[in-house]
Amino acid sequence: MTYEGCKSDTTKSYLVGGWCFYFYYNSSWAPNTPTQDNAQTMCHPHGTLAVGVTSKMLSTYKNRFTSTSIPFGWVALVRNLTYPNQLQGWMWKTLLPNGSYATFPAIMSSIPWAPTEPNNNQGSEDAAMAINNWGFGDVRRTISNPLYGQMTTAVICQFAPQQWSFTQRGHGLFTNSAYQIAQWIRTKYTCLLNCHRSVFCVSFAFNPTTNDCQIYAVSPEDPQFAGEVAANSAYNWYIRDGMEY
Numbered sequence: 011m012t013y014e015g016c017k018s019d020t021t022k023s024y025l026v027g028g029w030c031f032y033f034y035y036n037s038s039w040a041p042n043t044p045t046q047d048n049a050q051t052m053c054h055p056h057g058t059l060a061v062g063v064t065s066k067m068l069s070t071y072k073n074r075f076t077s078t079s080i081p082f083g084w085v086a087l088v089r090n091l092t093y094p095n096q097l098q099g100w101m102w103k104t105l106l107p108n109g110s111y112a113t114f115p116a117i118m119s120s121i122p123w124a125p126t127e128p129n130n131n132q133g134s135e136d137a138a139m140a141i142n143n144w145g146f147g148d149v150r151r152t153i154s155n156p157l158y159g160q161m162t163t164a165v166i167c168q169f170a171p172q173q174w175s176f177t178q179r180g181h182g183l184f185t186n187s188a189y190q191i192a193q194w195i196r197t198k199y200t201c202l203l204n205c206h207r208s209v210f211c212v213s214f215a216f217n218p219t220t221n222d223c224q225i226y227a228v229s230p231e232d233p234q235f236a237g238e239v240a241a242n243s244a245y246n247w248y249i250r251d252g253m254e255y
Contacts, residue, residue: 011032011034011053011056011057011167011169012056012169013030013056013057013169013170013171013172016030016031016032016057016167016169017030019032022034022075024067024070024074024075025252026064026067026070026252026253026254027063027174027212027250027251027252027253027254028170028171028174028175028250028251028252029063029168029169029170029171030168030169030171031060031067031070031071031075031166031167031168031169032053032057032166032167032168032169033074033075033076033083033164033166034052034053034164034165034166034167035080035164035165039163041155041160041161041162042153042154042155042158042160042161042163043163044084044163044165045151045152045153046059046084046088046137046139046151046152046153047151049084049165050086050104050105051105052165052167053165053167053168053169054105054107055107056107056169057167057168057169057170058086058104058105058106058107058112058167058168058209059084059085059086059104059105059165059166059167059168060085060086060104060166060167060168061085061086061087061102061104061112061114061168061209061210062085062087062102062120062121063210063212063227064120064212064228064229064232064253064254064255065119065120065121065122065234065255066254066255067254068120068121068122068140068146069122071083071085071140071166072122072140072141072142072143072144072145072146073142073143075140075164075166076140076141076142076143076164077142078142079162080142080162080163080164081141081142081161081162082139082140082141082142082153082161082162082163082164083139083140083163083164083165083166084137084139084163084164084165084166085138085139085140085146085166086102086103086104086105087100087101087102087103087116087121087137087138087139087146088100088101088102088103088136088137088138088151089101089128089135089136089137089138089148090136091134091136096128096129096130096135096148097118097128100115100116100118100121100128100138101113101114101115101116102114102115102116102210104168104209106209112208112209112210114191114210114227115188117188117189117227117228119234120228120234121138121146122145122146123145123146123147124141124144124145124146124147125145127145127146127147127148128146128147128148129148130148131148132149132150132157132158134150135148135149135150136148136150136151137149137150137151139163140166168209170206170207170209173206174206174250174251174252175251176202176205176206176213176214176248176249176250176251177248177249177251178246178247178248179231179247179248179249180230180246180247181241181242181243181244181245181246181247182215182230182239182240182241182242182245182247183215183224183239183240183242183245183247184215184224184226184228184230184235184238184239184240185238185240186238189226189227189228189235189238190224190225190226190227191208191210191211191225191226191227192204192224192225193222193223193224193225194223195220195221195222195223196221196223197221198216198218198221198223200223201214201216201223201225201248202214202248204223204225205225205248205250208225210227211225211226211227211250212226212227212228212229212249212250212253213225213226213228213229213230213231213247213248213249213250214226214247214248215242215245215246215247215248216245216246216248217244217245217246218246219244220244222245224245229249229250229253229255230247230249231249231253231255232253232255233255234255
């Protein structure tokens with residue numbers, strides 16, 4: 011599958027912010043397959059296992075990318091089990107085609123968890139998936155039977171365009187480090203390029219005097235985070251076009 015192929019199959023795809031998300035399922039797959047580890051490579055070489063960059067996008071996963079016949083969909087959400095509480099240690103971790111992982115700590119308030127989830131109900135639940143019309147639930151990456159019963163599972167892929175636009179709208183920056191993917195001294199073009207290449211980045215703040223570049227996994231235009239923008243006329247906001255909040 012390619013980006014253009016994803017776009018052309020409108021019954022199984024969703025376009026937002028330039029990204030194309032695709033519901034991938036093969037009827038030849040046995041129940042309880044693929045595991046999440048297997049799913050990490052199934053969108054290669056042109057895509058990756060999907061991450062969630064807005065709450066609305068994740069709600070679309072559970073409502074549009076699953077069905078009563080295929081109720082489960084893998085995404086790249088994992089948990090570090092060394093944390094004692096089931097609400098801790100969650101991160102987005104997706105395997106890139108070059109063999110490295112892109113990671114970012116999950117913003118828990120952006121994930122539409124199902125009621126009582128995540129609950130570590132079966133113990134050692136170190137991953138999560140979208141569940142049809144219910145929300146996100148934590149599971150083991152292996153989703154074995156009989157522990158979880160017989161499951162029909164799809165993979166949600168994420169494809170990026172070769173080029174996309176970021177429009178300069180307003181001024182300011184986020185001061186909450188939980189939203190920041192990275193910070194460098196870069197030219198504006200390089201700052202934009204790094205944001206575009208990230209599977210998480212939806213906005214960046216750039217200071218043209220110092221070349222300070224801060225790229226973020228959230229947008230100042232998202233009502234969920236707009237109240238946390240720090241006014242600063244020295245920084246220009248550049249926001250990924252085509253986003254939904």
